[in-house]
Amino acid sequence: MYKDCIVSDLPQIAVAGKSNVGKSSFINFLVNDSKLARTSKLPGRTRLINYFLINENSAEEFLLADLPGYGFAKVSDAEKLKWADLLEKYLAKEQKLVHVFFLVDIRHDPTRDDVTMYNYLFKNNVPYTIVATKADKLPKSQVKNRCRAIANFLKVGADNVIPVSALEKRGKEQIFDRMEKVLNAFYNPIIDDDETDETDE
Numbered sequence: 001m002y003k004d005c006i007v008s009d010l011p012q013i014a015v016a017g018k019s020n021v022g023k024s025s026f027i028n029f030l031v032n033d034s035k036l037a038r039t040s041k042l043p044g045r046t047r048l049i050n051y052f053l054i055n056e057n058s059a060e061e062f063l064l065a066d067l068p069g070y071g072f073a074k075v076s077d078a079e080k081l082k083w084a085d086l087l088e089k090y091l092a093k094e095q096k097l098v099h100v101f102f103l104v105d106i107r108h109d110p111t112r113d114d115v116t117m118y119n120y121l122f123k124n125n126v127p128y129t130i131v132a133t134k135a136d137k138l139p140k141s142q143v144k145n146r147c148r149a150i151a152n153f154l155k156v157g158a159d160n161v162i163p164v165s166a167l168e169k170r171g172k173e174q175i176f177d178r179m180e181k182v183l184n185a186f187y188n189p190i191i192d193d194d195e196t197d198e199t200d201e
């Protein structure tokens, strides 16, 4: 339920994607801790939103939210609805949500559930970056092509799909670069001084 979401003034960056795509592994990879977010061989492990406090006490403190995976066949319809409801409400209502890393498997085109998720992001104007996971499962020569195919499928620019491998620790710089830009914009917003100009006279 949405009331299970945290109430905090900190900016939030969320990690979304289908069950087993590698969300928890991605978070552990980013924070260099193999046990922080629970990973599992069994899809559907992350059931509620798990929040991690990053850069504690620094100027760019934020919460990283590990969202529950969707598209797992072996759960009841009632459970699926509950998850969809939580995800949809979180994306629509969380005022402090500044960015979503939307994870898809590099080996496959986005699923129907991925497209539903993507539409939630789009509909709610949530800024996002698409992250193509498990890049180590492909020969290096195919990585760019697969990213391009995913970008074409979702009708976004190829720059908006970043390949990563939590296993081989690839892609961190590009992800950090995105995070830094997003947090910088949150903590140091450009003030529109048009109005102050008028009152100056």
Ligand SMILES: Nc1nc2c(ncn2[C@@H]2O[C@H](COP(=O)(O)OP(=O)(O)OP(=O)(O)O)[C@@H](O)[C@H]2O)c(=O)[nH]1
Pocket (backbone or CB within 6 Å): 017, 018, 019, 020, 021, 022, 023, 024, 025, 026, 038, 039, 040, 041, 042, 043, 044, 045, 046, 047, 068, 069, 070, 133, 134, 135, 136, 137, 164, 165, 166, 167, 168
């Ligand atoms: N080869 C490879 N395997 C990965 C990578 N990232 C995750 N995995 C594996 O994929 C499986 C699922 O990873 P998780 O990180 O638990 O996936 P999740 O998206 O958090 O799953 P839910 O919490 O169930 O939604 C695990 O067996 C991981 O070891 C990667 O970059 N490369």
Ligand SMILES: [Mg+2]
Pocket (backbone or CB within 6 Å): 023, 024, 025, 038, 039, 045, 046, 066
């Ligand atoms: Mg998980």
